[in-house]
Amino acid sequence: MSTPTTGPDVLGAPVPRRDGRVKVTGTARFAAEVPMPGLLYAAFVHSTVAKGRITGLDVAAAENSPGVALVMTHRNAPPMAAPPAFALHPMGASGDNLPVMRDDRVRWNGQAVAVVLADTQERADRAAELVTPSYAAEPAVTTWSAAKARGTARASNYGMPLTTVSGDADAALSAAAVSVDHTYTTPRESQNAMEPHAATVVWDGDTLVVHDCTQLVSQVAVSLAEVFGLRPDQVRVSAPFVGGGFGGKGLWSYLILAAAAARMTRRPVRAALSREGVYRLVGGRTLTEQRVAIGARADGRFDAIIHTGLMAMTEHNAVPEAVTSATGALYAAGSFRLEVDRALMDTVANFYMRAPGEAPGSFALESAIDELAHELGIDPVELRLRNEPETEPVTGRPFSSRHAVEAYRAGAERFGWSARSAVPRARREGEWWVGAGTAAATYPYVRFPGGAARLVLQPGGRVGVEAAAHEMGMGTATVLAQITAERFAVPLTAVSVSYGDSTLPGVIMAAGSQQTASLAAAVAAAHRELVGGLLAAGAAAGTGSPLAGCTADTVATRDGGLCRLDDPDAWEPYDALLARAGLTELRAEQAAPPPAEMGAWSIHSYGAVFAEVRVNDVTGEVRVPRIVGSFDCGRILNARTAAGQFRGGIIMGLGMALMEETQVDGRTGRIMNPSLSEYHLPVHADVGDIDVIWTGIPDPRTPLGAHGIGEIGIVGVAAAVANGVYNAVGVRVRDLPITLDKLL
Amino acid sequence: MTTDRSVTVNGDPVPLPDDPRVSLLDLLREYAGLPGTKKGCDQGACGACTVLVDGRTGGDRERILSCLTLAVQYEGRSVTTVEGLADGDLHPLQEAFIDHDGFQCGYCTPGQLCSAVGMAAEARRGVPSHVTADVTRSEVELTTAEIRERMSGNLCRCGAHHGIVAAIATTYAGAGR
Ligand code: FES
Ligand code: FES
Numbered sequence: 001m002s003t004p005t006t007g008p009d010v011l012g013a014p015v016p017r018r019d020g021r022v023k024v025t026g027t028a029r030f031a032a033e034v035p036m037p038g039l040l041y042a043a044f045v046h047s048t049v050a051k052g053r054i055t056g057l058d059v060a061a062a063e064n065s066p067g068v069a070l071v072m073t074h075r076n077a078p079p080m081a082a083p084p085a086f087a088l089h090p091m092g093a094s095g096d097n098l099p100v101m102r103d104d105r106v107r108w109n110g111q112a113v114a115v116v117l118a119d120t121q122e123r124a125d126r127a128a129e130l131v132t133p134s135y136a137a138e139p140a141v142t143t144w145s146a147a148k149a150r151g152t153a154r155a156s157n158y159g160m161p162l163t164t165v166s167g168d169a170d171a172a173l174s175a176a177a178v179s180v181d182h183t184y185t186t187p188r189e190s191q192n193a194m195e196p197h198a199a200t201v202v203w204d205g206d207t208l209v210v211h212d213c214t215q216l217v218s219q220v221a222v223s224l225a226e227v228f229g230l231r232p233d234q235v236r237v238s239a240p241f242v243g244g245g246f247g248g249k250g251l252w253s254y255l256i257l258a259a260a261a262a263r264m265t266r267r268p269v270r271a272a273l274s275r276e277g278v279y280r281l282v283g284g285r286t287l288t289e290q291r292v293a294i295g296a297r298a299d300g301r302f303d304a305i306i307h308t309g310l311m312a313m314t315e316h317n318a319v320p321e322a323v324t325s326a327t328g329a330l331y332a333a334g335s336f337r338l339e340v341d342r343a344l345m346d347t348v349a350n351f352y353m354r355a356p357g358e359a360p361g362s363f364a365l366e367s368a369i370d371e372l373a374h375e376l377g378i379d380p381v382e383l384r385l386r387n388e389p390e391t392e393p394v395t396g397r398p399f400s401s402r403h404a405v406e407a408y409r410a411g412a413e414r415f416g417w418s419a420r421s422a423v424p425r426a427r428r429e430g431e432w433w434v435g436a437g438t439a440a441a442t443y444p445y446v447r448f449p450g451g452a453a454r455l456v457l458q459p460g461g462r463v464g465v466e467a468a469a470h471e472m473g474m475g476t477a478t479v480l481a482q483i484t485a486e487r488f489a490v491p492l493t494a495v496s497v498s499y500g501d502s503t504l505p506g507v508i509m510a511a512g513s514q515q516t517a518s519l520a521a522a523v524a525a526a527h528r529e530l531v532g533g534l535l536a537a538g539a540a541a542g543t544g545s546p547l548a549g550c551t552a553d554t555v556a557t558r559d560g561g562l563c564r565l566d567d568p569d570a571w572e573p574y575d576a577l578l579a580r581a582g583l584t585e586l587r588a589e590q591a592a593p594p595p596a597e598m599g600a601w602s603i604h605s606y607g608a609v610f611a612e613v614r615v616n617d618v619t620g621e622v623r624v625p626r627i628v629g630s631f632d633c634g635r636i637l638n639a640r641t642a643a644g645q646f647r648g649g650i651i652m653g654l655g656m657a658l659m660e661e662t663q664v665d666g667r668t669g670r671i672m673n674p675s676l677s678e679y680h681l682p683v684h685a686d687v688g689d690i691d692v693i694w695t696g697i698p699d700p701r702t703p704l705g706a707h708g709i710g711e712i713g714i715v716g717v718a719a720a721v722a723n724g725v726y727n728a729v730g731v732r733v734r735d736l737p738i739t740l741d742k743l744l
Numbered sequence: 745m746t747t748d749r750s751v752t753v754n755g756d757p758v759p760l761p762d763d764p765r766v767s768l769l770d771l772l773r774e775y776a777g778l779p780g781t782k783k784g785c786d787q788g789a790c791g792a793c794t795v796l797v798d799g800r801t802g803g804d805r806e807r808i809l810s811c812l813t814l815a816v817q818y819e820g821r822s823v824t825t826v827e828g829l830a831d832g833d834l835h836p837l838q839e840a841f842i843d844h845d846g847f848q849c850g851y852c853t854p855g856q857l858c859s860a861v862g863m864a865a866e867a868r869r870g871v872p873s874h875v876t877a878d879v880t881r882s883e884v885e886l887t888t889a890e891i892r893e894r895m896s897g898n899l900c901r902c903g904a905h906h907g908i909v910a911a912i913a914t915t916y917a918g919a920g921r
Contacts, residue, residue, distance in 0.1 A: 020841075020847075025829075030779070030851065121770060122765045122766060195782070196783070241850065242849060243849045472849050473847070644902075647905075648903030675785065675787055677787065677788075682903075683898075684898070684905050687903075
């Protein structure tokens with residue numbers, strides 16, 4: 001294979017994953033697989049009422065069951081502070097801010113009311129069945145209609161109310177020549193990473209060592225320290241391999257309970273949730289109800305966009321589904337009213353799932369655009385191009401790098417969009433109606449403060465790079481090695497990477513599609529520091545170095561060494577510089593500079609999705625044999641893993657479109673389909689051909705010119721499929737998922 | 745805790761625990777020190793726990809879901825897990841998974857690998873699937889549609905389906921093994 005492994009081309013190349021061998025040989029150790037002597041296994045007892053008090057909790061039979069070491073309930077659990085919640089506290093990792101097992105209160109159906117530890121999983125599971133709680137149930141809000149009736153309020157995202165108003169959109173809508181105005185709904189969904197949440201936990205004196213499956217190592221460490229009254233350096237969280245996250249792998253009660261139980265028994269504990277346990281204790285994407293109204297002129301230009309959303313949350317969390325966030329970035333319009341409200345339910349706290357906000361929001365917005373295109377008699381691609389903004393709508397901020405139109409055109413070309421019939425129900429092949437749909441996508445660029453990295457220059461031109469980053473399958477380890485190899489101009493094989501541990505530098509969440517930008521900025525900063533130090537020590541005046549007198553600003557890297565910017569022949573390998581400095585290795589650790597690019601510029605990833613949709617005339621079954629995703633996400637740093645991120649997002653979008661729904665029993669508040677046989681995911685037979693292409697145009701304002709790519713893939717897919725369904729059979733489905741009963 | 749009866753795993757005897765509730769999956773992961781086989785649901789719905797067992801059909805190894813199998817059912821029989829898949833360094837399918845990027849997080853991967861090995865043997869024996877056009881043929885050609893259909897019991901939430909199918913196709917399609 002001609003994949004470059006060094007030189008300037010190493011960035012962007014389809015470099016194979018660093019962790020390939022350990023993953024295909026089964027030697028990668030996930031959190032539930034860390035061996036420990038004297039291990040105890042945890043089993044959880046879940047409440048069966050949505051709200052109330054525990055009135056009885058008979059644990060005698062469980063305690064006397066063979067192999068049982070502990071039955072922990074609110075009666076004997078050690079005191080624990082409430083965990084800091086994500087988005088409510090700068091280092092909060094927890095899905096909610098409820099104290100864990102502190103009192104007899106039940107706040108959702110499925111809450112853990114007892115934890116059993118035994119010497120085998122079988123014995124723990126059996127004993128958990130013997131715990132018999134009884135409850136004094138209290139009235140709970142467990143239906144969407146009851147939640148709305150109780151009252152709604154404006155939702156906030158990181159403390160910012162989700163309100164954006166520009167002009168008088170309501171007046172413009174009533175005055176518009178052509179308009180659409182519809183309601184769209186999206187259901188609860190579960191991240192369903194293939195690895196169920198799991199941790200292996202051990203106390204070493206007063207130090208808590210946690211092998212977890214988290215995508216937030218640093219925040220989980222700080223949050224656990226807060227819960228147990230420890231200094232942050234008394235908690236170490238290690239998560240080198242995470243079997244998928246998709247937003248679901250923050251801090252949830254199972255880990256706090258495992259740590260508490262381990263402390264009580266002074267033995268290591270493994271808490272590996274059952275699949276049902278994941279549904280009971282971990283929150284997924286919440287349901288939304290959205291109104292999109294668009295008023296347009298006869299030529300298709302938008303005068304008004306009204307996008308309002310209402311979604312379910314709980315009293316104990318601060319993670320809304322910001323469904324309007326893409327709307328203000330995609331299209332020019334004379335006026336906007338964008339608002340998101342929330343209603344409260346008594347369920348497990350909802351949490352993020354891939355492209356929170358944008359994924360459900362784009363279903364509503366991009367369906368409405370398609371409906372409007374139909375009303376206007378304008379091709380849906382053309383309609384979108386006609387409303388391409390010059391600057392960010394509403395704010396007027398300049399775009400840093402926006403090539404959405406190029407991406408849209410390239411996607412339409414690749415898909416063969418021009419062959420589509422503008423009239424629905426025009427093409428039939430045997431039993432199947434055939435149609436095509438499209439949708440636009442966007443996802444904001446984010447770079448959270450806190451990124452940092454440590455670089456270690458070693459003999460032989462070897463470089464180590466260390467950062468508290470996460471590898472859940474995105475290719476983080478691989479791209480971090482590429483970034484470092486490129487910076488130092490050394491071969492990929494000379495770079496070693498350490499990640500997935502809270503003792504490493506930085507707070508680098510695998511969230512918001514921001515990890516790579518954060519790492520790139522941190523590596524650049526640390527590299528500059530290291531080169532400066534190396535020159536000061538090894539190329540001082542009088543040392544005879546060809547680089548004598550140089551600073552980090554006057555050198556470049558080349559061929560495993562440094563050279564003068566103004567004279568590339570004046571070059572010296574790293575080993576020679578280290579030797580002159582009398583060093584065997586040199587370290588530098590630096591934080592990334594604050595993300596100033598985010599304030600000054602409107603920075604987004606963009607995409608266009610095209611789907612071929614087939615609907616069976618007899619059964620209503622929907623098949624999607626072909627999807628094209630065309631993206632404009634800045635510079636692509638690894639063509640292979642990037643394609644995987646785009647495709648993976650698109651496939652999750654396919655699930656969102658056609659099958660995914662977490663169903664809550666309105667009578668009890670209990671999730672009714674907590675399994676992979678009843679919650680359907682796309683399987684191999686559902687996944688057709690998915691072609692992904694990208695502009696690859698670097699953004700001059702972002703680290704390495706890159707934008708985020710982890711979430712944009714899912715955005716727009718459900719709308720593209722729904723629009724394709726309409727084109728195939730003339731039925732507009734505004735309520736996800738598009739199951740066959742809605743088409744018969 | 746263990747008995748003098750055993751299951752042979754990757755050629756080595758693994759003693760059976762005295763608790764008959766232990767599944768084959770838990771035997772591998774918790775007793776034999778072989779956690780390469782994954783637990784995605786423990787309910788037969790995801791395929792992550794797929795392993796190969798000595799077959800009754802022509803010596804082929806057959807794919808089973810180890811979470812739905814009690815360890816004691818396999819007393820005296822042979823089980824191959826992802827850790828024992830390769831004869832030498834890597835099994836050709838393992839290499840193909842790396843070459844075609846047939847995984848992201850890697851959690852479904854051991855199950856996909858073992859499942860594909862068993863699946864290819866089924867096709868070789870002419871076992872038809874829902875999409876097989878000619879069910880009378882003695883060997884089924886592993887088209888993309890056949891692979892997708894036959895691998896649908898192995899979920900992948902990361903969405904690595906294309907790489908998985910491509911890796912299986914290059915390893916088995918038309919190659920006669
Ligand atoms: S763990 Fe066996 S099928 Fe899921
Ligand atoms: S690679 Fe993550 S589930 Fe398949």
